[in-house]
Amino acid sequence: MQIAIRKQPGFYAGLVLPGVLIVSSLILYPLINGVYTSFTNTSPLFPDTRFVALDNYQFLVTESGFWESVGNTVLIVGVSIFGATSIAYLLALALNTGLRGAKFLRTAVFQIWVVPWIVIAILWAWLFSENYGLVNYIAIWLGFYDEPFKWLFHPQGSQWAVIMGYSWRSIPFLMVIILAALQGVPNDVNESAMIDGASFVQRQRLIVLPLIRNILVVAMLLQSVRLLQEITLVFVLTKGGPVNATMVLSLFTYKLAFEDWEFGLAAAAAILWLIMIMLLAVAMMKFVLRPTT
Amino acid sequence: MTQAATTDPTAVPGPLQRPPTDWVKIAIDLAIYAGVIGSLAVLLIPVAWTISTSFKPLDQVFDYPPQFVPRDVTFENYRAMFDPVLGRMFFNSFAVGIISAGVSTIVGAMTGYAIARFRFSGNDAVMLFFMATLAFPIPMIMITTYIMFANFGLLNTYWAMILGHVVITLPVTVWLLRNFFDQLPGEVEEAALIDGAGPWYTLFRIVLPMAKPAVSSAAIFVFVTSWNELLFGLTFVSDTELRPLPAGIIMIFLQEFEGQWSEMMALAVIVSIPVLLIFVFFQNAFLRGVTAGAVKG
Known part of the structure; x- marks a missing residue:
């Protein structure tokens, strides 16, 4: 149904007014003001704000730990997304075989998504604790190593602890999306390929993956954006340490803004972060997404 | 449509595998079950461990080897x-x-x-x-x-x-x-x-x-x-x-x-x-x- 705006101008204005107000004052203005702030030395700690041109950006890309946190972010989010997607894909394939009780199993997995991040942070501290942590116990029992490992006090160890948290929380979402996508794959295509002698791996690679590719990419992109915004786990579990190994962009930018009160620097870091996501999204849409016919 | 995500996965019939004989089919089904339930168990360990620990008295929390079923259940926590x-x-x-x-x-x-x-x-x-x-x-x-x-x-x-x-x-x-x-x-x-x-x-x-x-x-x-x-x-x-x-x-x-x-x-x-x-x-x-x-x- 179409409603002519001309007939109902007051109604239309009233409808969009709250949305426009919120978006313009709390999303658009902060974006524009963020760009502006990034060229100044704004800080609530001193009243004298000056225009500093590109000084903030120059400082970020040369002297700060900015690139290090970009690297950590790419590593932690990247490994989590690809790891979680692989596991989610296998689980979804298994649940899509007409398994009895598949719906129940899906629900059981999905409750992980409901666990609040603050709870994951507390729980991870307990699981990865040095002397009584379950992770150390299981790993020693399985014979991976002999002595309790100080997961959270070791740079790579803490990165892996965070990666496991991010993956664990991402699997349910990706699994549900992939399962929905798999259900849209026509069965006869798969079956005729099987009769023609295509192996399991060939069928996934040549038939199923191309068919669900767009949904898969969008889901991975959405989850990456969520993990990029995520801050609770690193904030509580590792505080970005040890030696900044788990200092991801969200925590880096937040600390600049609200612990160091360097709004100018933080805005510059946020703008660079935004530019990088935009480039990633554009690249994915251009090179990975296929136009649907 | 978002509805698709919520439809029953069992509603779409048709196994991916078409095994030649029955026992192969049963074996594959069992393997899939074992795989799914195994990975599910691993995925849900953190949840089970949280619940288990929350019902233990503090002095039994550090038991070694760890006990998934609390020896004494307490509501004190x-x-x-x-x-x-x-x-x-x-x-x-x-x-x-x-x-x-x-x-x-x-x-x-x-x-x-x-x-x-x-x-x-x-x-x-x-x-x-x-x-x-x-x-x-x-x-x-x-x-x-x-x-x-x-x-x-x-x-x-x-x-x-x-x-x-x-x-x-x-x-x-x-x-x-x-x-x-x-x-x-x-x-x-x-x-x-x-x-x-x-x-x-x-x-x-x-x-x-x-x-x-x-x-x-x-x-x-x-x-x-x-x-x-x-x-x-x-x-x-x-x-x-x-x-x-x-x-x-x-x-x-x-x-x-x-x-x-x-x-x-x-x-x-x-x-x-x-x-x-x-x-x-x-x-x-x-x-x-x-x-x-x-x-x-």
Whole structure:
């Protein structure tokens, strides 16, 4: 149904007014003001704000730990997304075989998504604790190593602890999306390929993956954006340490803004972060997404 | 359509494998079962361990080897949670979550309705912009809103958190509701309008009640996001009385509970219960909100 705006101008204005107000004052203005702030030395700690041109950006890309946190972010989010997607894909394939009780199993997995991040942070501290942590116990029992490992006090160890948290929380979402996508794959295509002698791996690679590719990419992109915004786990579990190994962009930018009160620097870091996501999204849409016919 | 994500996976028959003989089929089925249940067990270990630890007396928490079934079950850790400070945090989280859900859903419904019913050429660009705002760094938004809220005297009020939570969820509520209105045939509205009902009456009394699935998905999504959100409650509020759970737990309980793992796990369980109940009782609405944007609506 179409409603002519001309007939109902007051109604239309009233409808969009709250949305426009919120978006313009709390999303658009902060974006524009963020760009502006990034060229100044704004800080609530001193009243004298000056225009500093590109000084903030120059400082970020040369002297700060900015690139290090970009690297950590790419590593932690990247490994989590690809790891979680692989596991989610296998689980979804298994649940899509007409398994009895598949719906129940899906629900059981999905409750992980409901666990609040603050709870994951507390729980991870307990699981990865040095002397009584379950992770150390299981790993020693399985014979991976002999002595309790100080997961959270070791740079790579803490990165892996965070990666496991991010993956664990991402699997349910990706699994549900992939399962929905798999259900849209026509069965006869798969079956005729099987009769023609295509192996399991060939069928996934040549038939199923191309068919669900767009949904898969969008889901991975959405989850990456969520993990990029995520801050609770690193904030509580590792505080970005040890030696900044788990200092991801969200925590880096937040600390600049609200612990160091360097709004100018933080805005510059946020703008660079935004530019990088935009480039990633554009690249994915251009090179990975296929136009649907 | 988002519905696809919520359909029963068992509804689509037809195994991927077509085994030559029956026993091969049985073996494959058993292997798949074993694989799924095995990975499920691994995935759910953290949840089981939390619940198990929360019922142990503190001196049995450090048992070696670890016991999944507590030797002695105690409710002492949960009793210790009856604490006015924690109660206040729960209240704050509920208040902020419910008001955020109301505001974000109503504004999202109005905006989504406008986009769905008044077509103009920039529609898709507007929707794309909405989804793109999800990627805007939250600290960037907070820098400007912090200054604004300070000027308006909104810092250290519920509203500072509510507006923050509305901003980060509005794109999803608009998306969910617009997609729903897009698929809703307009005849009922036309009839109502012709019968002389005002457009506002039609929207709130006729259209929104029909949009109950999308409205509930949106509201649940906002509430759960708000329940999870740390930064606004940590930064925009300094009064202990106003802190919601995540910020309050970090500021107050983490130091106090140092090493008291059984009480910490009891805390973890009760913080999860409200959102878990929502998931259990409104599973489909919950999933629609979560999958918004990924599965085309």
